[in-house]
Amino acid sequence: MLNIILCGAPGCGKGTQSKLIVDKYNLKHLSTGDILRNEINSGSDLGIVAESYISTGSFVPDEMIIDILEKNIKNLPTSSEGIILDGFPRNVIQAEALEEMLKLLNINTDLFINIDVDEDELIKRLILRGQTSGRSDDNLEIIKKRLLVYHEKTKPVSDFYKKLNKYTNINGMGTEDEIFKRISSVLNNIKE
Ligand code: ADP
Secondary structure, three states: EEEEEEEOOOOHHHHHHHHHHHHHOOOOEEEEEHHHHHHHHHHHHHHHHHHHOOOOOOOOOOOHHHHHHHHHHOOOOOOOOOEEEOOOOOOOHHHHHHHHHHHHOOOOOOEEEEEEOOOHHHHHHHHHHHHHHOOOOHHHHHHHHHHHHHHHHHHHHHHHHOOOOEEEEEEOOHHHHHHHHHHHHHHHHHHO
């Protein structure tokens, strides 16, 4: 099994890199953002509640997202060779809940990968994405709020995984391919 967490600020390329990693390493991709957006698009009660938080650039409540993640992890197909978590954990409470949950399921987190991108570049990418994504949170005002929330809540998750000796930082500036090569070389090392 290869179980990794992909983390970084909004717009850092987590989603793009996750897809490349999933294909190469046959992992199951769990993106809390994608799960929430599916709920929003289906018009479910959960989606309606989620949208009220997401559209303001806030996190959805921890209990809600932890519950969603738990259900998804338990329903994973046995054929995958591991898990890639994208967008979770987003704060220290979620990180603690995750590690507890995984312990009970006998799953080990191998690595926490932080994708590091300059703030100017993040804003540029998110505004560009907003032109086609149709996402209520890809506009300048909400992007700035998401970046603030990221610095306050998500950055400390790095320290949590540094203490567990599972932290790696990847330079997220450059082409998709260049960044994927950097991530692959780290993953190939731990697979050996
Ligand atoms: P981004 O592109 O900002 O990294 P995602 O697609 O991962 O975003 O998530 C979009 C939004 O969904 C977040 O801004 C947040 O409101 C909500 N969300 C996703 N994952 C979580 C989580 N683990 N905890 C709380 N809220 C979350």
